[in-house]
Amino acid sequence: MDEEIVVVETTSGLIEAEILRGLLEANDINVWLSHESAGKVIGLSVGPLGQVDLMVPAYQAEDAKKILDDYHAGRLMDHDELPPE
Numbered sequence: 001m002d003e004e005i006v007v008v009e010t011t012s013g014l015i016e017a018e019i020l021r022g023l024l025e026a027n028d029i030n031v032w033l034s035h036e037s038a039g040k041v042i043g044l045s046v047g048p049l050g051q052v053d054l055m056v057p058a059y060q061a062e063d064a065k066k067i068l069d070d071y072h073a074g075r076l077m078d079h080d081e082l083p084p085e
Helices: 014-026 037-042 058-072
Strands: 005-011 032-035 052-057
Touching (some): 005 058, 014 032, 014 052
Antiparallel strands (some): 032 052
């Protein structure tokens, strides 16, 4: 049985995509990155050739989106590591 894979986020570059992949994998989410190889070959990291899709199994998409939403909202920060005000 083939498993459906869905895009949960598109980043503007490979570095950001790798960071988010690490975050999702640390939370037991299977992640694949898809990007246009021509951008990598000619050194473009912006625009359509620099975009990277984060893809996960459909059954994990809801959990992945929640984790990504929490990350972008700053809810995953360890407040013990914040400098004193």
